[in-house]
Amino acid sequence: MAVSPYRVTPARIGNSSGLRLPAAFYRDHPQFAGAAGQVEVLDDTTLLLRLEPEEQQQGEVDEDSLMLGLFLDFLSRQALASDQGPVLYTEAMAADDDELLAGVAVDAADEPLGT
Numbered sequence: 001m002a003v004s005p006y007r008v009t010p011a012r013i014g015n016s017s018g019l020r021l022p023a024a025f026y027r028d029h030p031q032f033a034g035a036a037g038q039v040e041v042l043d044d045t046t047l048l049l050r051l052e053p054e055e056q057q058q059g060e061v062d063e064d065s066l067m068l069g070l071f072l073d074f075l076s077r078q079a080l081a082s083d084q085g086p087v088l089y090t091e092a093m094a095a096d097d098d099e100l101l102a103g104v105a106v107d108a109a110d111e112p113l114g115t
Contacts, residue, residue, distance in 0.1 A: 030066050
């Protein structure tokens with residue numbers, strides 16, 4: 001396996017501290033998305049991180065949810081990097097979206113639970 005270094009950055013997670021892996025890591029290694037693991041300190045500047053991929057019920061990664069997650073991460077970064085910050089979703093925007101989607105057939109599998 002070829003070695004590909006990824007830069008990690010510190011992250012605040014609730015009351016805990018953590019390390020954030022870049023989106024490129026998950027694009028290159030989707031099996032680790034959502035994986036838990038263990039960290040072992042080897043010396044003062046070296047950690048060994050062992051991630052344990054979750055077993056998929058169907059035996060393969062759900063590529064649609066991975067791509068959606070990556071897209072939403074991208075949108076979040078763009079919104080936060082904007083000089084104006086995030087834009088609030090208004091009732092007028094919702095009405096425009098409803099008008100745009102009027103008459104579009106939705107597959108029953110895509111409907112929310114309980115409908």
